[in-house]
Amino acid sequence: MTQQEVILKVENLYKHFPIKKGIIFSKEVGRVHAVDGISFNIYDGETLGLVGESGCGKSTAGRTILQLHRPTSGSVWFQGEDLSKLRGEKLRIQRREMQMIFQDPYASLNPRMTVSQIISEPMEIHNLYAGQAQLRKARVAELLELVGLNPAFASRYPHEFSGGQRQRIGVARALALEPKLIVCDEPISALDVSIQAQVVNLLEDLQEELGLTYLFIAHDLSMVRHISDRVAVMYLGIIVELADRNALYKQPMHPYTKALLSAVPFPDPFVEETRKRIILEGDVPSPVNPPSGCRFRTRCSYAQPICTAEQPEFREVVSGHFVACHFAEQLQNDTPV
Ligand SMILES: Nc1ncnc2c1ncn2[C@@H]1O[C@H](COP(=O)(O)OP(=O)(O)O)[C@@H](O)[C@H]1O
Ligand code: SF4
Numbered sequence: 144m145t146q147q148e149v150i151l152k153v154e155n156l157y158k159h160f161p162i163k164k165g166i167i168f169s170k171e172v173g174r175v176h177a178v179d180g181i182s183f184n185i186y187d188g189e190t191l192g193l194v195g196e197s198g199c200g201k202s203t204a205g206r207t208i209l210q211l212h213r214p215t216s217g218s219v220w221f222q223g224e225d226l227s228k229l230r231g232e233k234l235r236i237q238r239r240e241m242q243m244i245f246q247d248p249y250a251s252l253n254p255r256m257t258v259s260q261i262i263s264e265p266m267e268i269h270n271l272y273a274g275q276a277q278l279r280k281a282r283v284a285e286l287l288e289l290v291g292l293n294p295a296f297a298s299r300y301p302h303e304f305s306g307g308q309r310q311r312i313g314v315a316r317a318l319a320l321e322p323k324l325i326v327c328d329e330p331i332s333a334l335d336v337s338i339q340a341q342v343v344n345l346l347e348d349l350q351e352e353l354g355l356t357y358l359f360i361a362h363d364l365s366m367v368r369h370i371s372d373r374v375a376v377m378y379l380g381i382i383v384e385l386a387d388r389n390a391l392y393k394q395p396m397h398p399y400t401k402a403l404l405s406a407v408p409f410p411d412p413f414v415e416e417t418r419k420r421i422i423l424e425g426d427v428p429s430p431v432n433p434p435s436g437c438r439f440r441t442r443c444s445y446a447q448p449i450c451t452a453e454q455p456e457f458r459e460v461v462s463g464h465f466v467a468c469h470f471a472e473q474l475q476n477d478t479p480v
């Protein structure tokens with residue numbers, strides 16, 4: 144990461160989904176606390192990894208940041224504007240600069256559209272090259288080359304491609320409007336292991352060539368290790384730890400991060416032999432009724448009475464290393480809580 148300019152600032156962002164009962168007189172009987180108060184910055188040109196178990200709110204966070212879901216409360220600052228307050232044309236202009244790549248390259252491409260139609264759809268929506276069919280065609284060819292596909296494929300349909308190639312088409316579509324920020328929502332999880340590295344390498348090359356910034360979502364820490372500059376760990380709607388990649392992998396402070404990391408194989412054979420595996424007991428509680436205080440307390444082997452009574456603040460324990468745990472300092476030094 145060369146620059147430290149903040150490109151996106153997320154402040155106290157919440158997204159709750161109402162649960163309704165009854166068809167005619169439907170009334171709210173509860174809420175899914177999918178994203179429950181998250182705050183962080185993304186720096187220009189960096190890759191921020193966002194990791195957590197399935198259902199912890201990663202996709203909802205990504206979608207709410209891009210305003211594909213409107214936030215329940217909180218702000219998302221991008222280029223000097225609070226996106227949560229923008230509507231209509233003003234929001235559309237900002238949205239051009241932020242795109243998303245989806246997990247499932249099979250489901251996310253319309254099977255009845257050609258590759259050319261898929262990639263030029265965002266240009267159509269934003270009135271780019273309107274009435275200039277030749278220019279639009281040339282741009283599609285350029286984008287296909289950029290993602291390592293033969294421009295002659297433009298007239299083919301998605302089913303004619305492999306999973307890795309389809310994900311490249313998804314990347315080309317995301318790049319069509321020259322965005323600054325891309326939310327990559329588990330872009331490699333559905334691909335064969337042998338193809339995953341190719342797609343990661345492509346995303347890295349594109350980042351360097353085009354100066355892109357990524358929020359890279361994944362469900363385990365091993366997937367984001369290589370690509371991320373910093374990593375945020377999510378649990379049940381909140382971020383429990385965020386740090387520079389090296390600090391997070393070498394000196395995790397939050398018990399949840401420690402447990403997740405203990406399951407990731409380590410490249411050093413000595414460390415691998417001596418490391419202890421922490422087994423997480425119990426299931427993730429329901430996001431409809433998250434536990435009081437620290438929401439990890441029901442599975443945390445360090446939990447104390449204060450953990451039930453008070454929600455730990457997400458605070459900067461050492462420079463650039465944020466943790467939401469009452470005992471972060473003790474856990475950092477491995478002293479008993
Ligand atoms: N559109 C929606 N309506 C209601 N609940 C939703 C919706 N989208 C997600 N959820 C719920 O929000 C929680 C977080 O989901 P999600 O953001 O998809 O998690 P992840 O991407 O980490 O797997 C889950 O409990 C999920 O069922
Ligand atoms: S605040 Fe308490 S329960 Fe939560 S992670 Fe820290 S020690 Fe565990």
Ligand SMILES: [Mg+2]
Pocket residue numbers: 201202203328
């Ligand atoms: Mg998801």
